Amino acid sequence: MELLDVQQVQEVAEKIKKQFQAIDSVEEISIIEAVGRVLAHDMVSKEDVPGFHRSTVDGYAVKARNTYGSTESMPTFFHITGSVEMGKDVNQTIQEGQAMYVPTGGMLPEGADAVVMIEDVEVVGDLLNVFEQVAPRENVIFKGEDVYDGEVVLKKGHRLRPQDLGGLAAIGVTKVPVYTKLKVGLLSTGDEIVPPETEELLPGQIRDINGISIAAAVQALGGQIIYGGIVKDQFDQYLSKSQELFQQVDFLILSGGSSMGTKDYTSQVMNQLGSPGVFVHGISIKPGKPTIIANCNGKPVMGLPGHPVSAMVLFELFGRQIMNQLHHVNENPFAKQLRARISRNIASQVGRTDYVRVQLEIRDHELWANPVFGKSGLITNLVKSDGMIEISQYKEGIIAGEWVNVILFS
Ligand SMILES: Nc1nc2c(c(=O)[nH]1)N[C@H]1C(S)=C(S)[C@@H](COP(=O)(O)OP(=O)(O)OC[C@H]3O[C@@H](n4cnc5c(N)ncnc54)[C@H](O)[C@@H]3O)O[C@H]1N2
Ligand code: MOO
Numbered sequence: 001m002e003l004l005d006v007q008q009v010q011e012v013a014e015k016i017k018k019q020f021q022a023i024d025s026v027e028e029i030s031i032i033e034a035v036g037r038v039l040a041h042d043m044v045s046k047e048d049v050p051g052f053h054r055s056t057v058d059g060y061a062v063k064a065r066n067t068y069g070s071t072e073s074m075p076t077f078f079h080i081t082g083s084v085e086m087g088k089d090v091n092q093t094i095q096e097g098q099a100m101y102v103p104t105g106g107m108l109p110e111g112a113d114a115v116v117m118i119e120d121v122e123v124v125g126d127l128l129n130v131f132e133q134v135a136p137r138e139n140v141i142f143k144g145e146d147v148y149d150g151e152v153v154l155k156k157g158h159r160l161r162p163q164d165l166g167g168l169a170a171i172g173v174t175k176v177p178v179y180t181k182l183k184v185g186l187l188s189t190g191d192e193i194v195p196p197e198t199e200e201l202l203p204g205q206i207r208d209i210n211g212i213s214i215a216a217a218v219q220a221l222g223g224q225i226i227y228g229g230i231v232k233d234q235f236d237q238y239l240s241k242s243q244e245l246f247q248q249v250d251f252l253i254l255s256g257g258s259s260m261g262t263k264d265y266t267s268q269v270m271n272q273l274g275s276p277g278v279f280v281h282g283i284s285i286k287p288g289k290p291t292i293i294a295n296c297n298g299k300p301v302m303g304l305p306g307h308p309v310s311a312m313v314l315f316e317l318f319g320r321q322i323m324n325q326l327h328h329v330n331e332n333p334f335a336k337q338l339r340a341r342i343s344r345n346i347a348s349q350v351g352r353t354d355y356v357r358v359q360l361e362i363r364d365h366e367l368w369a370n371p372v373f374g375k376s377g378l379i380t381n382l383v384k385s386d387g388m389i390e391i392s393q394y395k396e397g398i399i400a401g402e403w404v405n406v407i408l409f410s
Helices: 009-019 162-170 210-220 235-248 266-273 308-326
Strands: 026-030 059-062 076-083 098-102 114-117 121-124 127-130 152-154 175-179 183-189 224-231 251-255 276-281 292-296 299-304 337-342 353-363 366-371 387-391 403-408
Touching: 009 276, 009 292, 009 308, 059 076, 059 127, 152 162, 183 210, 183 235, 210 224, 210 251, 210 308, 224 235, 235 251, 235 266, 251 266, 251 308, 266 276, 266 292, 266 299, 299 308, 308 353, 337 353
Parallel strands: 076 098, 183 224, 183 251, 251 299, 337 366
Antiparallel strands: 026 175, 059 098, 059 114, 076 127, 121 127, 276 292, 292 299, 337 403, 353 366, 353 387, 387 403
């Protein structure tokens, strides 16, 4: 009898860290198509943003100290010396007791250090009554306040989000160096698996779920998926199809055939793809215990369990780690987590790490995580979930009402 030699989650993560090198291939692309891509260099601003002091309101630019003591009943008087035009330079300087009209976003004249909102003034010809005092810097964005000349705006390894691209546009960077998309191969195995477009299923057949869900998870992380289709539980066909795909990709994922059944060939196939071969076969985790990870001539190959929930959870935990590692990604794991209270007791086994799917709900102004229990063969358990929680290997479970970290599904 063959048995799995299970390893702890942390041990597996450490081993992955040591096994695989990041890939250095870089290309330059337009910021318009760069969302989700990973920066290959630090991005440094060559200028101040904004390049001039700007008003944040429609109002009058003044010296703040001239407004001190102004109230509704005791306004201060100013002389209006002109208006600032949007997008134009201002040639005047504000002297003591002077004010200039400035629209929102307009340039602050020299000598002014604050803007009084138009709601707080009354204009009488070229005289201005100010009813509210302002502090220096009030209602103004100062030159270089957003970004200063020489500032590192984004760091190498950062995955670009829409706001980051806005930040690059602000400093005039329209082309960015990014790591070339990782090529990730995916193969589904199983005599019973048929393409999702199969209209009428024959007895015993099921549609390929992992070929779609894992491909989408790879793409969501910025990878380019090369889908090899479905192979039968037949060793030679499985091996030759895997070898063909392996040559074309940076990371190969095989779905199914990971446990110890008579037709579970995945670990044998992996050991034929390169050396040193399989270094994880079995993780002390639920779901996903029979997961396999191999290093085949320096290239990662992952064997995901066939059950669709297990496949997605294990991809989220270790497929993501492998992709981020190959792709130089610096990810803040806490950006994907939030705290909630668990609504039910959940028992767990000491020595095993459990991942329980949860649905989030606001109750009495607090965020609650409701466990979505169910077998790992049921994809809709994941469809109904917003994220998952981890129950550490050291715990016998969690008690209703406890605060937990929810890892959000993206
Ligand atoms: N005797 C034992 N049997 C099993 C064990 C065990 O320890 N001892 N582990 C169980 C666990 S846990 C899991 S998870 C599965 C892992 O199975 P495999 O990775 O070997 O995958 P298959 O046997 O090929 O399939 C399992 C299950 O998943 C369905 N499947 C497979 N691929 C897909 C796909 N692309 N889309 C949708 N569904 C898929 C398949 O039809 C099976 O129902 O093993 C347990 N057994
Ligand atoms: O771990 Mo399996 O992944 O329970 O279904």
